[in-house]
Amino acid sequence: MTSRIADVLIPLALDTAYSYAVPDGLALEEGDVVQVPLATREVAGVVWGLREGQGGNFKKITGTLEGPNLSPKMRKFIDWVSWYTLAPKGSALAMSLKFPDPDRSEIVRIGVRLTANLPKRMTPARQKVIQAAQDGVVRLKSEIAHAAGVSASVVDGLIDEGVLETLSLLQEPVAGLPNPAFGDTTLSDGQRDAAGEIAAAMHEAHPPVILLEGVTGSGKTEVYFEAVAEAVRQGKQALILMPEIALTAQFLDRFAARFGVKPATWHSGVTGRKRERLYAAIASGEVKVVAGARSALFLPYANLSLIVVDEEHETAYKQDDGVHYHARDMAVVRGKIENAMVVLASATPSIESRVNVERGRYRYVKLPERFGGRSMPQIRAIDLRREQIPKGRWLSPTLVASVEETVGRGEQALLFLNRRGYAPLTLCRACAHRYECPNCSAWLVEHRFRRSLVCHHCGHVERTPQACVECGSIDSLVPCGPGVERIAEEVAELFPDKRSIVLSSDFPGGTERLRTELAAIAAGEVDIVIGTQLVAKGHNFPLMTLVGVLDADIGLTSGDPRAAERTFQMLQQVTGRAGRGEKPGRALVQTWQPEHPVIAALVSGDAERFYEEETRVREMAGLPPFGRLASLIISAEEREVAEAHARAMAMVTEPPPGVMVLGPAEAPLALIRGRYRYRLLVKTEREVDLQGYLRSWLARCPKVKGNTRVSIDVDPQSFL
Numbered sequence: 001m002t003s004r005i006a007d008v009l010i011p012l013a014l015d016t017a018y019s020y021a022v023p024d025g026l027a028l029e030e031g032d033v034v035q036v037p038l039a040t041r042e043v044a045g046v047v048w049g050l051r052e053g054q055g056g057n058f059k060k061i062t063g064t065l066e067g068p069n070l071s072p073k074m075r076k077f078i079d080w081v082s083w084y085t086l087a088p089k090g091s092a093l094a095m096s097l098k099f100p101d102p103d104r105s106e107i108v109r110i111g112v113r114l115t116a117n118l119p120k121r122m123t124p125a126r127q128k129v130i131q132a133a134q135d136g137v138v139r140l141k142s143e144i145a146h147a148a149g150v151s152a153s154v155v156d157g158l159i160d161e162g163v164l165e166t167l168s169l170l171q172e173p174v175a176g177l178p179n180p181a182f183g184d185t186t187l188s189d190g191q192r193d194a195a196g197e198i199a200a201a202m203h204e205a206h207p208p209v210i211l212l213e214g215v216t217g218s219g220k221t222e223v224y225f226e227a228v229a230e231a232v233r234q235g236k237q238a239l240i241l242m243p244e245i246a247l248t249a250q251f252l253d254r255f256a257a258r259f260g261v262k263p264a265t266w267h268s269g270v271t272g273r274k275r276e277r278l279y280a281a282i283a284s285g286e287v288k289v290v291a292g293a294r295s296a297l298f299l300p301y302a303n304l305s306l307i308v309v310d311e312e313h314e315t316a317y318k319q320d321d322g323v324h325y326h327a328r329d330m331a332v333v334r335g336k337i338e339n340a341m342v343v344l345a346s347a348t349p350s351i352e353s354r355v356n357v358e359r360g361r362y363r364y365v366k367l368p369e370r371f372g373g374r375s376m377p378q379i380r381a382i383d384l385r386r387e388q389i390p391k392g393r394w395l396s397p398t399l400v401a402s403v404e405e406t407v408g409r410g411e412q413a414l415l416f417l418n419r420r421g422y423a424p425l426t427l428c429r430a431c432a433h434r435y436e437c438p439n440c441s442a443w444l445v446e447h448r449f450r451r452s453l454v455c456h457h458c459g460h461v462e463r464t465p466q467a468c469v470e471c472g473s474i475d476s477l478v479p480c481g482p483g484v485e486r487i488a489e490e491v492a493e494l495f496p497d498k499r500s501i502v503l504s505s506d507f508p509g510g511t512e513r514l515r516t517e518l519a520a521i522a523a524g525e526v527d528i529v530i531g532t533q534l535v536a537k538g539h540n541f542p543l544m545t546l547v548g549v550l551d552a553d554i555g556l557t558s559g560d561p562r563a564a565e566r567t568f569q570m571l572q573q574v575t576g577r578a579g580r581g582e583k584p585g586r587a588l589v590q591t592w593q594p595e596h597p598v599i600a601a602l603v604s605g606d607a608e609r610f611y612e613e614e615t616r617v618r619e620m621a622g623l624p625p626f627g628r629l630a631s632l633i634i635s636a637e638e639r640e641v642a643e644a645h646a647r648a649m650a651m652v653t654e655p656p657p658g659v660m661v662l663g664p665a666e667a668p669l670a671l672i673r674g675r676y677r678y679r680l681l682v683k684t685e686r687e688v689d690l691q692g693y694l695r696s697w698l699a700r701c702p703k704v705k706g707n708t709r710v711s712i713d714v715d716p717q718s719f720l
């Protein structure tokens with residue numbers, strides 16, 4: 001006798017849907033959310049397929065659950081992401097599902113976040129909480145305890161000691177309705193042409209992917225707002241993806257000035273009931289515009305007609321754990337599936353997107369000039385081989401003089417160094433002991449404001465000792481090299497009367513306070529800003545007329561195939577913060593190698609030269625986008641186990657023509673969080689079916705046992 005069978009995908013790291021019998025009388029459709037027995041538990045899952053068959057041996061579906069049905073397009077997207085990234089299908093599904101939690105009450109909720117205080121006594125449990133709260137996001141007490149895997153009493157203890165502060169979380173409306181006619185902006189001629197072209201393309205039968213390239217300060221935002229307006233006029237939805245930190249108050253205000261309300265925002269800080277309500281409103285089509293971090297790409301939009309990827313070159317779009325996906329690339333896929341237009345916006349596009357334009361896959365719209373007739377900043381290199389910097393200092397005399405002049409005129413200066421903390425390395429003067437992380441092969445970074453040594457890879461924190469832990473000498477620790485905190489110290493000595501601020505992701509008080517500070521800078525309440533990449537991009541500070549780059553060479557020698565591109569983008573972005581207001585800006589770039597192609601292109605203002613040269617280099621080396629890469633990290637708690645497994649995998653590679661497997665080699669970060677890491681790198685020609693090869697190889701590999709893990713990263717962005 002045949003009966004109905006449902007193949008149910010469960011949002012856990014499982015690659016296949018499991019078959020269940022559908023009880024008589026239960027109305028079901030594909031995409032419905034159901035409850036099913038799994039081992040000894042009841043779990044939620046989504047009906048991936050329905051068929052007739054011999055269902056006698058299968059367990060029965062328990063019932064249907066509330067929540068939106070996942071559309072065929074959404075399921076196709078999830079299947080695709082899983083196929084492309086090799087992540088289990090269930091893990092890809094997990095990114096798209098938010099189940100309502102019937103137990104959560106709507107009464108006053110108390111959130112907590114980290115302060116700058118350290119606990120009197122550090123315990124492993126407390127350390128876990130501090131680590132989990134490191135990002136400064138306000139979370140419910142229960143959430144933080146859960147994330148840290150500790151009991152609520154540990155969190156209470158930290159609240160009592162002032163290490164965590166409490167805030168009450170208000171219930172806000174999900175989002176207002178954007179009005180496309182609210183604040184019609186007068187566009188420049190260039191903006192109008194660009195906006196016209198983009199809005200027209202939305203009406204094509206198959207809307208294209210458009211690369212919107214415009215120099216820093218050209219007004220790309222106003223241009224893509226017109227496409228958003230068009231989507232709203234049609235009653236459809238638009239998604240604006242941003243690197244998380246770019247979700248600034250400034251952006252939200254600009255959106256509100258154009259559309260009358262702020263957009264709905266989706267990122268890791270949106271939690272609890274708010275998250276559930278937003279999820280439902282996006283699925284019903286009630287919310288029209290979402291501005292979100294990469295995770296917003298996986299929401300079940302009812303009728304999406306536009307995806308904007310702002311700052312499309314940003315590395316923050318790549319997720320480096322769990323499902324290793326690149327949100328820009330997946331946005332292009334989602335756009336195709338939804339028949340939605342995709343706009344990739346950047347002042348410094350990725351080589352990948354540029355090449356896609358050359359190949360005719362993307363359309364190209366350019367804004368060559370700054371808005372309002374403003375000029376690009378004048379950029380000059382300071383050759384550190386010629387100009388002496390006094391010992392123990394990091395600002396050259398030329399830079400110091402320029403800062404003085406700038407702030408003397410009542411304008412602002414930004415000093416950029418992409419290094420958090422006080423010093424990247426600490427050692428003992430007496431015994432030369434170097435302070436290293438106990439869990440990672442990395443130096444501990446001194447954070448002087450917090451009086452601690454911190455690992456930037458695993459979050460390990462220890463109090464800076466008075467006596468050397470190795471030889472016992474007192475006050476013998478020496479900081480080596482600069483971080484932003486050390487520059488702040490130098491600035492305070494050089495300009496004692498000026499108001500300065502250090503901004504990095506360590507900023508106490510987290511994202512919300514950071515937003516306040518960014519607004520204060522824009523309002524002119526600070527003279528000198530010292531910052532990492534956090535302040536380097538996306539922001540608009542009208543009074544900032546000088547940008548000083550303290551060490552332009554930092555990223556150039558990293559051994560990453562994208563090192564030159566990344567450095568160029570970063571320097572172009574940070575120097576682009578100068579002169580965005582009424583007054584012209586300039587940038588001074590301290591370097592040991594002014595003749596390096598990256599620095600030379602930056603100083604000459606000739607971005608095209610850099611792109612041509614770098615594209616040629618990639619093509620010759622067969623690197624992306626002219627060839628394809630996948631990185632496999634094999635890790636285990638014992639070095640020998642990781643190495644043996646990596647070698648066993650390497651034995652059975654059997655690469656076909658056009659495929660090379662390199663390694664295994666110890667990963668540059670050989671130890672992270674107590675796990676030893678080996679790496680295999682697959683490099684193929686562009687036409688090769690990389691995923692097909694990886695699957696056939698993995699099928700030949702020995703089974704993963706014990707605590708060994710194999711993590712697969714297609715199109716890796718990180719080579720550590």
Ligand SMILES: Nc1ncnc2c1ncn2[C@@H]1O[C@H](COP(=O)(O)OP(=O)(O)OP(=O)(O)O)[C@@H](O)[C@H]1O
Nearest residue numbers: 186187188216217218219220221222347371538540
């Ligand atoms: N049509 C317009 N009318 C008035 N002001 C505008 C207009 N277009 C842009 N601006 C202003 O010009 C400045 C630069 O615009 P915007 O921030 O969009 O540049 P961008 O191209 O995104 O630059 P970046 O890539 O450096 O972030 C902003 O202060 C913006 O408010």
Ligand SMILES: [Zn+2]
Nearest residue numbers: 437440455458
């Ligand atoms: Zn560590």
